[in-house]
Amino acid sequence: MAHVDQVGIPCAYIRGGTSKAMFFHEKDLPPPGPLRDTIFKRLMGTPDSHQIDGVGGATTHTSKIALICPPSREDADVDFTFVHVFIERDAVSYTGNCGNISSAVGPFAIDEGIVTTFRKGRSTDDSLTTREVRIHQTNTKSILVAHVTVDPATGYSVTAGGASISGVPGTSAPILMDYSHSTGGVLGRGLLPTGNALDHITVEGQDLEVSILDVGNVTIFVRAADVGLTGTEPAGQITSNAAVIARCKELRGKGAQRVGMCTDWRLVDEQATGLPVVTMVAPPEHDQVDVNARLVYVNRCHDTMAGTGAICLAGASRVQGTVVWSTLSESSRASDVLRINHPAGPMPIWAKRAEGAQRARGDEFEILAFERTSRRLMTGTVFVPKTVCAGSA
Secondary structure, eight states: OOOTTTTEEEEEEEEEETTEEEEEEEGGOTTTTTTHHHHHHHHHHHHHOOOTTOOOOSSTEEEEEEEESSSTTTTTEEEEEEEEEEESSEEOOSSSSHHHHHHHHHHHHHHHOOOOOOOOOSSSSSSSEEEEEEEETTTTEEEEEEEBBTTTTOOOBOOSBBBOOTTSSSSSSEEEOOOOOOBTTTSSOOOOOOOOOEEEEEETTEEEEEEEESSSSSEEEEEGGGGTOOSSSHHHHHOOOHHHHHHHHHHHHHHHTTSSSSSGGGGHHSSSTSSSEEEEEOOSSSHHHHOEEEETTTTOSSSSSHHHHHHHHHHHHTTTTSSSHHHHHHHHHSSSSSEEEETTTTEEEEEOOOOOHHHHHSSEEEEEEEOEEEEEEEEEEEEEEEHHTTTOO
């Protein structure tokens, strides 16, 4: 088939957790730089609120790209670079990571033949065969460990299974993602980049207690009541509340300025792109969950919960004195599982602080993990105009 004025790029379209992304072998793309970024925006259909002339889904959790290549570190099986393509803004971001998309990296790397070593993985279901994949997450310079359910005869990933996650219909094979080695990955200043479990930031003249943590991604935690919410609102209701979004932006900007991610909080969207995110927490309404949470990313409330946001929230729940810790009951603090209630339902995170020799060598957590599912939706070729690849656009 002839495409005289377009260029095709091999890709796969994959759901990871509650997000979807275009997966590329990095070797099939131009080197990092303006041309690559222009191609990414054009193939997604950015800038356009509907992304109608591209494959982006016009939501923050579907306008994503995963770049995959063989490992650049000896302690990893694969390199993964996350790219967020903005929707209406003519921009891309390489800041931070996507926890949901990271769960699809292991299956992709196995099935594409990038992972050459078989190591038995872990699972919450002992009847399953799992394969460990060590992922070098290049944005945060961290090692993530994926435990992928595989076919025992071939070693390839499988999709069918009994695991379910809130925000995704049906069931699929579980993938356990361990983020216990991702502390301080974005800013390089440890779990608490300000050195404090609790900080104070003034928003619209009101002094707010906040906690800023760097694990998975940089997140600012605040009580939902302090920004005018209950913490139980639907995502769309929060996004359409201009006053709340304005408070979250001011909080994000001033928090970003405090940790050195921007120089002027008013310009946080331009200078700090997607990070830090703001997560609002509130006590649960019933004993089936431990905390209600609503996450705001690029001035929109996430329809579910970002995987890295959930990881950071769970990490904060195990640090005495944080906003999250003070929101929990004694029994929730003592449990090894934190049950987060987000707009689409509950999400359990396995979280336990490191102790003894493990803590002495610098590890903050013994385990910090969540279960996701993934499914390859398409393998094929995505097209962009030849003028874009020629650099004339």
